[in-house]
Amino acid sequence: MITSFKPTFSFTSKDGKELVKRDITLADDTATSLNVALWGERAQQADSVFEGNPVVCLKGVQVKEWQGGRAGSLMESGVMQLGSDLPDALRLKKWWEAEGSSTSLTSLSLSGDGLVDLRTLQSKAVPCTVELVGAVVNFKPTFSFTSKDGKELTKREITIGDYTGMSMTITLWGDRAKQDDSFFSNSPVIGIRGVMVKEWNGGRSGSLLEAGSLVFSPTTSEAQKVREWWASGGSTQSLTQLSQDGPGGGGGAAVSANIHTIADMRRAADCVGSSPEMYSIVCRLALVQTKKQGETQPLSYKACQEPQAGSGRPCNRRVGEDGFCAACDRVGKAAPRLNLRCRYSDATDSAWLTTFHEAAQKVLRMTAGKVTEVEDAEGRDNLEAMIRQTYFDTPFHITVRAKLDTYQGEPRPNTCCLDARPVSRTAHGRTMLGEIKDMLAKSSELVVV
Numbered sequence: 001m002i003t004s005f006k007p008t009f010s011f012t013s014k015d016g017k018e019l020v021k022r023d024i025t026l027a028d029d030t031a032t033s034l035n036v037a038l039w040g041e042r043a044q045q046a047d048s049v050f051e052g053n054p055v056v057c058l059k060g061v062q063v064k065e066w067q068g069g070r071a072g073s074l075m076e077s078g079v080m081q082l083g084s085d086l087p088d089a090l091r092l093k094k095w096w097e098a099e100g101s102s103t104s105l106t107s108l109s110l111s112g113d114g115l116v117d118l119r120t121l122q123s124k125a126v127p128c129t130v131e132l133v134g135a136v137v138n139f140k141p142t143f144s145f146t147s148k149d150g151k152e153l154t155k156r157e158i159t160i161g162d163y164t165g166m167s168m169t170i171t172l173w174g175d176r177a178k179q180d181d182s183f184f185s186n187s188p189v190i191g192i193r194g195v196m197v198k199e200w201n202g203g204r205s206g207s208l209l210e211a212g213s214l215v216f217s218p219t220t221s222e223a224q225k226v227r228e229w230w231a232s233g234g235s236t237q238s239l240t241q242l243s244q245d246g247p248g249g250g251g252g253a254a255v256s257a258n259i260h261t262i263a264d265m266r267r268a269a270d271c272v273g274s275s276p277e278m279y280s281i282v283c284r285l286a287l288v289q290t291k292k293q294g295e296t297q298p299l300s301y302k303a304c305q306e307p308q309a310g311s312g313r314p315c316n317r318r319v320g321e322d323g324f325c326a327a328c329d330r331v332g333k334a335a336p337r338l339n340l341r342c343r344y345s346d347a348t349d350s351a352w353l354t355t356f357h358e359a360a361q362k363v364l365r366m367t368a369g370k371v372t373e374v375e376d377a378e379g380r381d382n383l384e385a386m387i388r389q390t391y392f393d394t395p396f397h398i399t400v401r402a403k404l405d406t407y408q409g410e411p412r413p414n415t416c417c418l419d420a421r422p423v424s425r426t427a428h429g430r431t432m433l434g435e436i437k438d439m440l441a442k443s444s445e446l447v448v449v
């Protein structure tokens with residue numbers, strides 16, 4: 001059966017010959033498919049010849065290894081007969097009508113690395129070609145450009161995440177990239193075969209090969225596992241990215257994939273350069289700095305809420321005691337914002353991090369308004385008592401940014417906490433179980449029962 005076909009493609013071979021080629025994909029009732037190249041006049045036949053999943057009989061197909069898989073090429077001396085009525089052809093036709101057209105086919109033209117999760121992929125030798133199942137956690141708009149050799153190309157980058165708490169960016173091409181945004185919205189679970197994974201910009205990212213496939217909402221058990229993870233906390237988990245954004249990729253620095261603990265973070269932050277690095281760590285709030293050199297430290301400040309000219313977003317600059325904003329040059333609306341020095345701990349170490357408003361509200365589990373209200377109505381001691389109750393209470397997934405700043409003329413690494421989210425215990429438990437399994441698998445003395 002011809003399951004799909006590509007448009008004809010003309011090019012000049014290395015030895016100067018004009019060649020015309022068309023790739024077709026064949027499948028049979030073993031639920032296996034193979035890509036075969038047709039050449040010359042056979043390739044130039046009208047598209048309609050290949051439409052409607054005809055049965056084709058080919059003789060003289062040369063099969064070779066190609067990109068880790070196998071692909072065929074019909075030799076010039078070969079035979080191509082469409083619409084055969086041999087018994088084998090009739091059998092295939094029946095199979096296609098009964099089940100073949102809805103079967104998920106295994107392509108011989110893809111390498112056999114098979115299904116992996118993202119954590120396993122992190123330590124796999126690259127380049128490799130794999131099958132992945134994940135939830136679409138992010139996608140970029142479709143993007144068209146002209147390649148170096150003058151071809152018009154369309155691509156779209158999507159990021160998928162799975163229950164190992166990791167995510168990776170995969171580039172889709174052509175028609176797969178052009179599918180409407182709505183296909184990728186609301187975090188659908190997808191199954192993708194034929195993802196070529198390479199090192200890129202210090203991270204890893206994938207590209208879906210033409211011979212690959214992309215299925216939305218597959219019904220496999222792996223897809224079910226991803227769906228359950230997503231529903232039970234995956235959707236709010238901050239994922240460790242395997243991929244780094246490329247130049248012009250936007251979105252600022254990507255999260256470093258190999259920093260998992262506070263000890264790792266401190267080591268990495270000590271030698272950070274001028275371009276910021278991001279880390280994602282699971283830890284707990286250990287302490288909030290409430291005094292500095294014996295003086296009570298303010299936990300909040302008043303920020304100007306006047307809309308900025310142009311963007312209309314709040315100005316957010318710190319206003320003086322009198323409520324005067326130097327940027328807006330007047331006394332306007334102001335709101336309390338938190339700015340804390342917090343000490344975070346995990347099993348490896350602890351670290352003091354400047355914690356900005358959004359993250360600070362989450363680790364204290366109080367809004368800035370509530371903090372000032374308690375302090376004004378019940379006094380500072382009561383506020384501090386409330387804050388102490390949050391210490392070590394909840395594991396948080398925090399996002400940390402480290403960069404080299406200048407402090408009094410000296411370069412100094414500056415680390416701060418940009419985001420904090422309560423850890424989903426189910427997902428985190430699963431991640432840790434995965435780590436234990438990995439450790440056990442690597443240890444030859446231990447036997448897993």
Ligand SMILES: [Zn+2]
Nearest residue numbers: 304315325328
């Ligand atoms: Zn202002």
